[in-house]
Amino acid sequence: MSEPSKPSEPSEPSEPSEPSKSTEPYDTVFSLPAVDDDPDTEIGVLLMGFGPERLLAGLGVASGGPATDPASATMYVDQLRHDARDDHTFAAALAAGADRWRAARTGFAEVLAGPGERSAALRQQWAAATTAFAAARDLAPALRTGNDAERVYLVACWLRREEITRTVEEQCPT
Amino acid sequence: MTRFLPHPRLLDSPRHRDWPAFSAPQVPDGSPPPPTGADVVIVGAGPAGLAVAAALWHVGVRDVVIIDRDGAPVARFLGRVDRLNQRVLRSPYEHHPGVEGYRDCELRDFARMHWSLLTSVERREIRMSQAGHRSVVPVDVFDAYCRHTSVIHQVPQRLWLGEVGSVEPGADRVLVRGGDFTIEARHVVLCLGEERRDAPASWWSGDRPNAVGYWDEPVHPDAGHVAVVGAGLTAAHLIHNALDRGARVDWVLRKDTERYQCSDVNASFFRAEGRARFGGQARQVPWAERLALMSRERRASVMFEFQPLLTAAEANGRLTVHRGNGIRAVGDGHVELADGRRVTGDQVLLALGTTPSIGTGLLPEASVGARDGWPDLDERTLAYRHAPRVYAAGAAACMVLGPAARNIDGHRVATARIAGAIAAQVREGVAQRVRAL
Numbered sequence: 001m002s003e004p005s006k007p008s009e010p011s012e013p014s015e016p017s018e019p020s021k022s023t024e025p026y027d028t029v030f031s032l033p034a035v036d037d038d039p040d041t042e043i044g045v046l047l048m049g050f051g052p053e054r055l056l057a058g059l060g061v062a063s064g065g066p067a068t069d070p071a072s073a074t075m076y077v078d079q080l081r082h083d084a085r086d087d088h089t090f091a092a093a094l095a096a097g098a099d100r101w102r103a104a105r106t107g108f109a110e111v112l113a114g115p116g117e118r119s120a121a122l123r124q125q126w127a128a129a130t131t132a133f134a135a136a137r138d139l140a141p142a143l144r145t146g147n148d149a150e151r152v153y154l155v156a157c158w159l160r161r162e163e164i165t166r167t168v169e170e171q172c173p174t
Numbered sequence: 175m176t177r178f179l180p181h182p183r184l185l186d187s188p189r190h191r192d193w194p195a196f197s198a199p200q201v202p203d204g205s206p207p208p209p210t211g212a213d214v215v216i217v218g219a220g221p222a223g224l225a226v227a228a229a230l231w232h233v234g235v236r237d238v239v240i241i242d243r244d245g246a247p248v249a250r251f252l253g254r255v256d257r258l259n260q261r262v263l264r265s266p267y268e269h270h271p272g273v274e275g276y277r278d279c280e281l282r283d284f285a286r287m288h289w290s291l292l293t294s295v296e297r298r299e300i301r302m303s304q305a306g307h308r309s310v311v312p313v314d315v316f317d318a319y320c321r322h323t324s325v326i327h328q329v330p331q332r333l334w335l336g337e338v339g340s341v342e343p344g345a346d347r348v349l350v351r352g353g354d355f356t357i358e359a360r361h362v363v364l365c366l367g368e369e370r371r372d373a374p375a376s377w378w379s380g381d382r383p384n385a386v387g388y389w390d391e392p393v394h395p396d397a398g399h400v401a402v403v404g405a406g407l408t409a410a411h412l413i414h415n416a417l418d419r420g421a422r423v424d425w426v427l428r429k430d431t432e433r434y435q436c437s438d439v440n441a442s443f444f445r446a447e448g449r450a451r452f453g454g455q456a457r458q459v460p461w462a463e464r465l466a467l468m469s470r471e472r473r474a475s476v477m478f479e480f481q482p483l484l485t486a487a488e489a490n491g492r493l494t495v496h497r498g499n500g501i502r503a504v505g506d507g508h509v510e511l512a513d514g515r516r517v518t519g520d521q522v523l524l525a526l527g528t529t530p531s532i533g534t535g536l537l538p539e540a541s542v543g544a545r546d547g548w549p550d551l552d553e554r555t556l557a558y559r560h561a562p563r564v565y566a567a568g569a570a571a572c573m574v575l576g577p578a579a580r581n582i583d584g585h586r587v588a589t590a591r592i593a594g595a596i597a598a599q600v601r602e603g604v605a606q607r608v609r610a611l
Contacts, residue, residue: 032298032301032302032304032305033301035294035297035298035301036294036297039289039290042286042289043287043289046283046286046287069194071194071287071288072194074279074287075279075287075322078278078322078326079325079326081326082231082326082327084325084326084327084328
C-alpha cells in the first residue's frame with residue numbers, strides 16, 4: 001500500500017490573479033439544494049428542526065383529523081401554540097400525538113428495529129427515512145396512515161424517536 | 175463567484191393560486207361596536223399594524239383593539255399591490271411582519287412549508303435567499319403569511335372596521351374617536367402608512383383634467399397610448415402593464431436617468447449601522463444632518479428585473495423615455511415638459527410617490543410637533559414627545575430609524591421598541607393597581 005499523499009502546505013497569500021478558466025461544468029463555490037425534490041422533503045427538513053412537543057402535537061393533529069396535509073397540520077399547531085382556537089388546545093393535540101406515537105412505536109419496533117441509514121445531509125436522511133417508512137408501512141398495521149400529514153409527521157418523529165419517546169413518557173404518562 | 179442575474183421572469187409569480195384554507199378559528203358574525211376601553215388601540219392594520227399586534231401578543235399585552243378603515247389585515251396594502259398587478263415584493267424573505275425571538279414561523283419557512291404550491295422560479299428565489307443572496311417574495315406567499323400571522327395572534331378577533339377621526343391624548347388616557355365609537359385607551363399606536371402624493375398645484379388649475387389619473391385608480395382598459403409620470407417601482411408597473419396589453423408608452427422622468435436597484439434604500443439602512451447614522455444612544459445626530467440623509471438616501475428606483483423589459487421596449491419604439499425634463503403643466507391627455515415639448519396619450523398616469531401619514535389631522539398639532547413634515551418622536555420608544563402615550567410605527571418614524579422605517583423590515587424595528595415600552599408601562603400599571611389594593 002502506498003503512503004497517502006500529504007496535504008499540501010498552505011501557501012502565502014499571493015497577489016490576486018485572473019480567475020482560472022475552470023473546466024468544471026458547474027459552479028464549485030456553492031451549489032444550492034435541488035428545487036424539484038419531493039415537496040415533502042422540504043417540509044421534512046424543516047420538521048427535523050422542530051422540538052419534540054411540536055412534532056407530537058403535529059402528529060396528534062394529523063392523526064386526529066383537522067388537517068390532512070403536512071403544511072396545514074403545521075399551521076394548525078401554530079394556532080394551538082398561540083392559544084388561537086377555542087375548540088382545541090395544544091395539550092390535547094400533544095396527548096393525541098403521544099397516543100399515536102405509542103401505537104406506532106410498536107410497529108416501528110417490529111419492522112424497523114435497527115438504526116437505519118444515517119446521513120449528515122438532512123435531505124438524504126429524510127429521503128432514506130421516507131423510503132424505509134414506506135416499506136415498513138406495508139408490514140406493520142400500526143404504521144398505516146390516513147393522510148399525508150400523518151405519514152410525514154410519523155417519519156419526522158421516527159427520526160427523533162429517542163427524544164419523542166422521552167417526551168411522551170415525561171409529559172403524557174399513561 | 176456566483177453572480178446574480180435579474181431576470182424578468184421573477185416578475186411573473188402567479189397570484190390568487192389555490193392556497194390551502196387552513197382551518198381558521200371562528201370569528202363572531204356581525205359587527206358590534208368596538209369596546210369602550212382597551213390597554214392599547216392600534217390605528218391601522220397594514221403590515222406595521224399587524225407587526226405591532228403580533229409583538230404585543232408576545233409581550234403579554236392582549237387587551238388590544240385594532241381599528242382599520244378596510245376592516246381586514248393588510249387589505250389596503252394588498253389592494254394597492256393588486257391594482258398594479260404587482261406579483262412580487264422586492265423586500266426579501268427576511269423582511270416580514272412576524273415576530274422574531276419567539277420561534278414563530280418566519281416568512282421563508284412558511285414558503286418552504288408550501289413548496290408544492292410554488293413554481294420552480296419561486297423555489298429558486300428561496301434557495302437564493304437561503305444562500306444569503308437578494309430575493310424577491312411572491313405576493314401570494316406574503317398574503318398567505320400575513321393571514322397566518324394574523325390568525326395566530328388573534329388579530330381578527332380584535333379588529334374592527336372603522337375610520338378614526340381624532341386621537342385626543344390626556345395625562346393617563348387617550349381617547350380614540352370615530353364616527354360611531356369612542357375608545358378610552360391607555361396607549362395608542364398609529365400605523366397610518368402613507369398616502370398618495372398628489373400633483374403639485376402648479377400643474378393644473380381647478381379640477382383635475384380629463385384623462386389624467388393616479389396610480390391607485392383604475393386605468394382605462396382601452397387606452398392604446400399612455401403617458402406615465404414617475405421614477406419609481408409604481409411607474410414601472412404601470413408601464414409594464416400598458417406594454418403588456420399592447421399599448422404604447424411615453425415615460426416622463428424628471429430625473430436625468432432611471433435608477434435600477436434591489437431596494438429603494440441602501441441595504442445598510444436595514445442594519446444597525448445604517449440606523450445609527452440617524453442617531454441612537456451613542457450620539458445625537460443634528461436634525462439638518464438627518465434631513466439631508468433622508469433626501470439623499472430615499473430615492474425612487476425600479477427593481478432590476480424591469481431593466482431588460484424596459485430597455486427592449488425602448489429599443490423597439492414602444493416605449494419613449496423623456497429624461498431630465500421638468501413638467502410645466504398637465505392637461506387633458508397631455509403633459510407639457512419644461513423644454514416646451516408636449517407628450518400626449520389617451521391617458522396620463524401619475525405615480526409621484528407617497529407621503530408618510532404622521533398623525534396630522536388626528537392628533538392636535540402641538541402633539542405631533544411636526545417639523546419639515548416629520549413628527550417629533552422619542553428615539554427610544556417612538557412615542558410622540560408631546561403625547562407620550564401615543565406611538566408611531568411605519569414611515570412616520572423615518573427621522574428616528576432612517577429611510578428603511580417605511581419598509582416592512584423597519585416596521586419590525588419600530589415594533590420592538592414600541593411593544594417593549596408599552597409592555598413595561600402596562601406591567602407597571604398593573605403593579606400600581608395591585609399595590610393600591
